[in-house]
Each structure stands twice: as structure tokens, then as C-alpha cells.
Amino acid sequence: MSESVLDVEHLFWQVDGKTILADIHFSLPKGQMLGLIGPNGAGKSSLLRCLYRYIEPSSGKITLFSKHISNYSAKALARTVAVVQQDTPHYFDLTTEQLVTMGLTPHKGIFDATTQHDRELVDSALTKVGLTQHAQQPYEHLSGGEKQRALIARAIVQQPQILILDEPTNHLDIRYQIQILELVASLGISVIASIHDLNLASAMCDKLLLLDQGKLIAKGNPTAVLTERQISDVFGVCCEVNQHPQHAKPLISYFYGYQTNNRVSQHND
Amino acid sequence: MINAAHTRYYSVLALIVLATIVTPFFAASFGAANIMLSDVLGVMTSLLSGNNDASQSASLSQRIILELRLPRILLAFVAGAGLSLAGSVLQTVTRNPLADPYLFGISSGASFGAVVVISLFSQTGIFAQLFDGALVVSSLGHQPWWSWSMLSLPVGAFIGASLSVMFVVALSGIGRTSQVERMLLSGVATSFLFGALTSLLLYFSSPQATASVLFWSLGSFAKASWSQLWLPTVTVSMSLLIMLAFKRQIMALQAGDESAHTLGVNVAKLRLSMLLLCSLITAMLVASCGGIGFVGLMIPHTVRLLFSGRQPMILTAVLGGLFMVWIDVIARCLLGNQELPVGIITAALGSVFFLFILRHRR
Numbered sequence: 001m002s003e004s005v006l007d008v009e010h011l012f013w014q015v016d017g018k019t020i021l022a023d024i025h026f027s028l029p030k031g032q033m034l035g036l037i038g039p040n041g042a043g044k045s046s047l048l049r050c051l052y053r054y055i056e057p058s059s060g061k062i063t064l065f066s067k068h069i070s071n072y073s074a075k076a077l078a079r080t081v082a083v084v085q086q087d088t089p090h091y092f093d094l095t096t097e098q099l100v101t102m103g104l105t106p107h108k109g110i111f112d113a114t115t116q117h118d119r120e121l122v123d124s125a126l127t128k129v130g131l132t133q134h135a136q137q138p139y140e141h142l143s144g145g146e147k148q149r150a151l152i153a154r155a156i157v158q159q160p161q162i163l164i165l166d167e168p169t170n171h172l173d174i175r176y177q178i179q180i181l182e183l184v185a186s187l188g189i190s191v192i193a194s195i196h197d198l199n200l201a202s203a204m205c206d207k208l209l210l211l212d213q214g215k216l217i218a219k220g221n222p223t224a225v226l227t228e229r230q231i232s233d234v235f236g237v238c239c240e241v242n243q244h245p246q247h248a249k250p251l252i253s254y255f256y257g258y259q260t261n262n263r264v265s266q267h268n269d
Numbered sequence: 270m271i272n273a274a275h276t277r278y279y280s281v282l283a284l285i286v287l288a289t290i291v292t293p294f295f296a297a298s299f300g301a302a303n304i305m306l307s308d309v310l311g312v313m314t315s316l317l318s319g320n321n322d323a324s325q326s327a328s329l330s331q332r333i334i335l336e337l338r339l340p341r342i343l344l345a346f347v348a349g350a351g352l353s354l355a356g357s358v359l360q361t362v363t364r365n366p367l368a369d370p371y372l373f374g375i376s377s378g379a380s381f382g383a384v385v386v387i388s389l390f391s392q393t394g395i396f397a398q399l400f401d402g403a404l405v406v407s408s409l410g411h412q413p414w415w416s417w418s419m420l421s422l423p424v425g426a427f428i429g430a431s432l433s434v435m436f437v438v439a440l441s442g443i444g445r446t447s448q449v450e451r452m453l454l455s456g457v458a459t460s461f462l463f464g465a466l467t468s469l470l471l472y473f474s475s476p477q478a479t480a481s482v483l484f485w486s487l488g489s490f491a492k493a494s495w496s497q498l499w500l501p502t503v504t505v506s507m508s509l510l511i512m513l514a515f516k517r518q519i520m521a522l523q524a525g526d527e528s529a530h531t532l533g534v535n536v537a538k539l540r541l542s543m544l545l546l547c548s549l550i551t552a553m554l555v556a557s558c559g560g561i562g563f564v565g566l567m568i569p570h571t572v573r574l575l576f577s578g579r580q581p582m583i584l585t586a587v588l589g590g591l592f593m594v595w596i597d598v599i600a601r602c603l604l605g606n607q608e609l610p611v612g613i614i615t616a617a618l619g620s621v622f623f624l625f626i627l628r629h630r631r
């Protein structure tokens with residue numbers, strides 16, 4: 001068993017008497033990719049937000065490198081955990097390069113200039129995500145996939161030990177979905193990503209966490225989590241799970257025709 | 270493409286540096302008294318070479334240049350620089366391209382604070398009339414480098430400005446998605462509120478106080494003097510330093526609150542301190558030269574057009590300063606025998622500019 005970089009114990013989060021997260025516990029082993037799956041509103045984004053301290057849980061314990069998360073300063077936390085968010089807000093007037101350079105923020109003190117070494121770091125991050133050509137272009141002019149890659153480049157510049165991605169593959173075509181997750185996996189750091197596409201999660205992640213209505217339903221390797229029974233319980237769809245011809249992890253084939261027996265409606269939120 | 274952009278950047282930069290060097294000389298040669306550029310050059314060179322024996326034979330033009338025009342040019346420069354900086358930082362930390370100290374209600378809050386001080390505590394004010402001049406305030410004729418009255422105006426202005434900032438922040442709710450519109454509307458509402466309070470105070474003030482407040486609130490550098498230059502200068506330069514120190518954090522706020530948080534920025538603290546810093550700048554400038562609007566809107570936008578994709582704070586300040594000096598020159602020269610308040614000119618230019626931005630935002 002390799003050492004774990006992140007431990008979550010008995011995590012609860014309630015808002016106005018409503019429980020959003022209930023008794024979540026898991027740990028992230030070093031260098032592994034953990035996939036967070038579950039239907040809309042399951043609490044995936046809320047859980048991730050707890051992990052980068054954007055929201056404070058009602059109770060529970062989050063430990064990063066055996067140090068409690070609230071003992072980190074804002075900067076130290078940002079040097080340990082980098083985040084690529086789901087919706088990128090509107091940036092006015094920034095080039096791609098400037099956006100990537102932002103990743104230096106937690107590493108810089110007052111008046112620290114951007115050094116030659118920093119520039120090389122930014123350049124190499126841009127090369128890694130294949131955006132060198134677009135460095136001087138306005139970030140706003142990039143395509144969806146390129147924007148996502150630029151944000152990953154920013155996270156690389158942040159030099160974190162843990163990378164958190166909130167639905168990094170949303171709105172991307174299948175080529176970019178695979179490309180982005182493979183890129184993240186190739187970085188060799190510990191990753192937590194929420195992923196909608198179960199087949200993609202199965203193929204790319206070492207471990208999966210299945211959430212439903214704020215509760216942890218299952219955790220473990222894809223074969224243990226992605227069973228026909230659990231998918232039908234949580235997502236309300238019938239499917240058949242086989243072995244993928246290439247990587248031998250679960251491959252899910254969904255069945256169709258729910259309109260007649262109306263089972264899909266209860267999961268539409 | 271990159272090279273062309275660089276060439277353009279450096280040529281505009283060179284132009285601005287050149288303008289900064291020649292502006293004091295040219296600006297000092299405009300005004301009511303007929304002073305030639307050569308006179309200015311003569312006075313400046315004798316000043317710079319330490320040739321101070323001129324004090325005995327100080328000619329009229331020399332005194333006008335040294336005692337009236339130079340402090341005035343400097344004050345205009347400091348005011349322009351400060352307002353542009355405040356506008357630029359406000360636009361960034363609130364992610365609102367239309368933010369400006371004036372539109373945000375900070376100026377009217379500061380004006381209200383200053384008017385409270387003028388109408389209640391000056392020698393023509395309500396308190397002085399009540400106590401029949403019991404409050405001794407230094408006369409305008411000779412101004413010492415330090416006096417209570419000198420500081421009470423900026424302090425009053427700062428309290429008013431901070432109040433208006435709190436108001437706008439409370440009304441618009443930081444972190445909402447529709448923040449751009451809400452903040453602008455809250456700013457307008459705050460502006461009206463403090464404007465109404467100011468009018469109320471003026472209604473009960475003496476005619477002299479009203480007249481002086483009215484002229485002052487339109488904005489003018491006519492009262493500039495060496496003895497009162499240090500306060501706005503120190504405020505603006507210290508603020509510039511602080512803003513430069515936190516430039517990365519300020520830039521990170523552009524990416525949204527949550528992104529900035531993940532980059533290690535303490536968002537709420539940074540935004541509040543930057544808002545307060547902007548209101549401090551605005552308050553000092555309102556106290557020393559009245560309400561001058563729209564500079565904080567026009568200059569940062571022009572800089573963004575000229576230097577797209579860069580956030581040059583120092584350049585914004587310098588460009589704002591230069592702009593203000595020349596607006597002041599226009600204010601001195603437009604009407605043959607009297608001065609126009611600069612606030613009128615900037616407001617006229619600014620409102621057109623505002624419409625221009627609105628049109629191009631969609």
C-alpha cells in the first residue's frame with residue numbers, strides 16, 4: 001500500500017438543514033488517479049470544493065500530507081493543490097500565456113518578478129498541453145478544448161502535488177476528452193477528477209468513488225464500482241457490463257426505451 | 270506577429286516617455302499670463318542648475334511658473350495618475366469594466382464628507398456661525414505646511430468615501446453572477462444618495478460656503494500650492510507601491526473569485542483592502558481638487574486598447590497624469606479670461622466615452 005496524500009474522514013456538509021454531503025471518507029494514494037462519479041446533484045462539486053477549502057464542511061476531517069487542511073495558509077494550500085474548474089469565468093483581456101503565468105501566484109512573494117526560470121516553466125507547460133502556438137492569443141479566442149488545456153497548463157505551473165479537476169471533459173468532443181485525461185495522467189501527480197462519462201472514468205481512473213445524494217455508495221477499482229446493479233441503483237438505467245477489449249476494465253453498454261415505464265424521470269434534476 | 274506587437278508597444282512607450290519629459294515645460298507656458306516656452310526653459314534650467322540667486326530679481330513670470338503653475342501641473346499629474354489607478358484596480362477587483370471612482374459613488378461619498386467638513390467646521394460654516402467664530406481656522410491667505418483644517422478635509426472625505434464603498438458592496442453582494450450590473454446600479458444609487466445629502470447640507474449653509482463648495486465640487490487645480498501637494502502625492506505613490514506589490518493577486522482576481530482562491534489569494538480580504546485603498550486615493554484627491562469624474566474610466570480603457578493583453582499599472586498612472594495635465598491646460602485656455610473647472614471637461618469627454626464602451630461591449 002503506497003502512502004496516501006489526502007485523507008477524508010467522516011465529512012459532512014449541511015446547508016439550511018439540508019445535508020449535501022454525508023459521512024464521506026476515502027483516501028488518495030500517491031500518484032493515483034481517483035475518479036468521482038455520480039448523477040447530477042450527487043455532491044461531486046461540493047466534495048471537491050471542500051477539498052480545496054472553498055467551502056468549509058460542517059464536520060469531518062480533511063488531511064493533506066498528514067496535516068489538517070485548515071493548518072495550511074492560503075498560499076501553501078495553493079502550492080499543494082491546484083484546481084481546474086468546470087466553468088471558466090469570463091476573463092477580460094488576458095492572453096493565454098498570461099493566464100498560464102497566473103499559476104505562479106502562490107509561489108511569489110511581494111514584488112517578486114517573473115524570472116527566466118519561471119518563463120521556462122510557463123513555456124514548458126504550454127508545450128506539454130500543445131498550446132505554444134496560441135501563447136500570445138487572447139484566452140477568450142481559444143476553443144473549448146484549448147481553454148481547458150490552458151487551465152491545465154496553469155495548474156502545471158502551479159507545481160502542485162494534487163490536481164483537482166471538476167468535470168474537465170464537459171462540453172468537449174471525444175478526442176479532447178481522452179486527450180485531456182491522458183495528459184493529466186501523464187503528469188505523474190495525484191489526481192481527483194469528477195467525470196460524467198462512466199466509460200471514460202472506467203478507462204482512465206485507478207480508483208472510483210460513486211456518490212449519490214451526498215452519500216458514498218461505493219469505492220474501489222472500476223471493476224468493483226461499475227457493476228450492473230450499482231449503475232442501475234444510482235443512475236436508474238439498465239446496462240450490461242463487459243470487459244473492454246483494450247484495457248480489460250469495465251465497458252458499459254446502456255439499454256434504451258425508458259419513456260414507456262417512466263423510470264428516468266425521477267433522476268432528471 | 271509577436272515582433273510587430275513588440276515594436277508597437279515600445280514605440281508607444283517611447284512616445285509616452287517623451288511626452289512625460291516635455292509636458293511640464295509646455296504645460297507651464299499656457300495660462301492667463303503670457304509666458305513663453307523659452308521663459309519656462311530659462312526658469313527650469315536655472316532651477317535645476319541650482320542657480321538660486323534669482324530669488325532677489327525674481328521676475329513676475331518666474332514667480333508665476335514656480336509658485337502657481339508648477340505645483341498645479343504636479344497636482345494635476347498626481348490626481349490623474351491616482352484616479353486612473355483607482356479606476357483600473359476597481360475595474361479588476363470587481364470584474365466590472367465600467368467601474369470608476371465617480372460612477373461607483375466613491376467620489377460623491379468623499380464630496381459629502383468634505384462638504385460636511387466645509388459647511389459645518391469652516392469659518393463660514395454652521396458651527397462657526399453658532400459659536401461666533403469660536404473655532405479658529407487658519408486663513409486661506411497664508412497656508413502653513415500643516416494645520417488641522419488641512420487634514421480635516423481629507424479625513425472627512427475618506428470617511429465619506431469608505432461609507433459609500435461599504436454601501437455599494439453591501440447593496441451589490443460580492444460574488445454574485447450579475448455583479449457587473451448590480452454594482453453599477455448600486456454605485457448610481459449611492460451616488461444619488463450622497464448627492465442628496467450634500468444638497469441638503471448646502472441648503473442650510475451660508476451662501477459663501479455654498480458658492481465655494483459648488484466651485485470646488487466641479488473640480489479645479491487652481492488652489493494648488495507646494496505646501497499642500499505632499500498629502501495627495503504621498504497617498505498616490507504609496508498606493509501605487511501597494512498595488513504593485515499585490516499585482517499578481519489583483520490579476521488573479523480577474524479569473525473569478527473561486528479561481529483566485531485556488532491560486533492562494535485571500536479573495537475577500539484583498540478585494541476589501543483594494544476597495545478601501547481606492548477610496549483613500551479618491552478621498553485625498555477629492556479633498557485637494559474636488560470631484561473629477563470619468564478619468565478612472567477613460568484611461569484604463571485606453572491603456573487596454575493600446576497595450577492589449579498587458580496590465581501596465583505604472584503606465585496607466587503616467588498616462589492618466591499626462592492626460593490630466595493637458596485637460597487642465599485646456600481648462601485654463603479654453604475661455605479667454607477665466608478658467609473652466611476641469612470636472613466639467615472630463616465629465617463631458619467621459620460621458621461620450623462611456624457610451625462608446627457600452628456600444629462596444631456587446
